[in-house]
Amino acid sequence: MHITSIFDEHKTSFSFEFFPPKTEKGYNKLFRTIRDLKPLQPSSISVTYGAGGSTRKLTHDLVLKIHQETDLTVIPHLTCINAKKDEIYSLVKDYADNGIENIFVIRGDAPQGQEDGDHAVKDFRYAVDLVRFIKKHFPRMGMGVAGFPEGHPDTPNRLKEMEYLKEKIDAGADYMITQMCFDNRDFFDFRERCELMGIDVPIIAGIMPITSRKNMYRMSDLAAGSRFPAKLQRAIHRVDEDERVENVGVHWATSQVLELLDNEVNGIHFYTLNKSMATRRIYEALGTTNSRQLAI
Numbered sequence: 085m086h087i088t089s090i091f092d093e094h095k096t097s098f099s100f101e102f103f104p105p106k107t108e109k110g111y112n113k114l115f116r117t118i119r120d121l122k123p124l125q126p127s128s129i130s131v132t133y134g135a136g137g138s139t140r141k142l143t144h145d146l147v148l149k150i151h152q153e154t155d156l157t158v159i160p161h162l163t164c165i166n167a168k169k170d171e172i173y174s175l176v177k178d179y180a181d182n183g184i185e186n187i188f189v190i191r192g193d194a195p196q197g198q199e200d201g202d203h204a205v206k207d208f209r210y211a212v213d214l215v216r217f218i219k220k221h222f223p224r225m226g227m228g229v230a231g232f233p234e235g236h237p238d239t240p241n242r243l244k245e246m247e248y249l250k251e252k253i254d255a256g257a258d259y260m261i262t263q264m265c266f267d268n269r270d271f272f273d274f275r276e277r278c279e280l281m282g283i284d285v286p287i288i289a290g291i292m293p294i295t296s297r298k299n300m301y302r303m304s305d306l307a308a309g310s311r312f313p314a315k316l317q318r319a320i321h322r323v324d325e326d327e328r329v330e331n332v333g334v335h336w337a338t339s340q341v342l343e344l345l346d347n348e349v350n351g352i353h354f355y356t357l358n359k360s361m362a363t364r365r366i367y368e369a370l371g372t373t374n375s376r377q378l379a380i
């Protein structure tokens with residue numbers, strides 16, 4: 085389903101993010117996870133794209149498999165750093181030909197040691213360039229872009245950053261998903277700043293339930309700009325076993341979701357790390373078995 089129809093139909097959208105596994109075991113586990121999460125009736129699910137296109141084929145094949153074998157709306161992520169126009173054109177065309185109606189467009193990050201990507205490939209510098217390219221060649225493709233409530237480290241000037249964000253929307257993005265955020269105050273303030281900029285697309289809050297200390301440290305590496313509030317860190321330090329860390333993470337994320345829903349968030353995007361348990365427990369804690377019940 086096209087993302088604009090999803091927003092027309094759902095007062096609040098709920099989406100789950102997965103990454104493409106590299107082994108058969110991981111692949112089978114992911115399909116079990118998708119089976120477990122499907123009854124929650126997400127509005128869409130998305131599949132990440134490895135840094136610098138490293139999972140180009142894996143992402144593509146997984147997206148088409150989910151699209152062909154389930155009735156879920158699946159949205160591929162696509163990055164543009166180091167990418168060539170002809171590669172991007174053929175990939176997006178293939179998605180469009182196979183009935184994929186939306187793409188989540190991000191810049192990606194340069195491999196370690198390179199400052200802004202492969203200097204030999206300069207077809208796209210920022211995500212906005214990819215948004216413009218897709219809009220020009222595939223005008224019907226729905227597009228999402230990333231937003232950073234706590235700021236993106238590459239642009240310390242927070243006013244300019246909002247101008248760059250507005251450029252992505254004006255170039256044709258239909259919605260925005262935020263970097264994971266552990267303090268809703270940051271999300272609400274960001275939403276107000278978007279409003280001041282005249283950004284009027286749905287803004288989806290990125291939520292990541294912490295399930296272990298290891299996963300928190302891993303995410304703090306990947307999650308550019310995200311702050312781990314002292315209150316959350318204290319709660320995690322109080323507990324010993326990882327099983328209990330997951331309890332803290334689920335409780336924290338559930339409280340965030342409740343407050344976001346009470347404040348008319350357009351949507352919630354769960355970073356699942358290919359696991360179903362934490363997301364299912366959040367729904368259970370909210371007393372519901374599917375997304376439609378949550379969106380009242």
Ligand SMILES: Cc1cc2nc3c(=O)[nH]c(=O)nc-3n(C[C@H](O)[C@H](O)[C@H](O)COP(=O)(O)OP(=O)(O)OC[C@H]3O[C@@H](n4cnc5c(N)ncnc54)[C@H](O)[C@@H]3O)c2cc1C
Nearest residue numbers: 132133135161190191192210211230236238239248261263
């Ligand atoms: C929901 C979500 C999903 C993600 N999925 C993936 C994924 O699948 N694969 C992956 O590799 N990464 C992913 N990322 C990470 C993302 O690629 C990085 O955070 C990247 O550093 C920024 O991407 P962007 O699209 O925001 O880039 P951009 O919008 O290009 O911004 C990057 C930086 O450049 C600045 N900037 C933008 N335009 C200009 C301009 N005209 N002049 C000067 N500066 C400018 C911005 O302020 C920002 O600091 C995801 C992030 C989020 C929030």
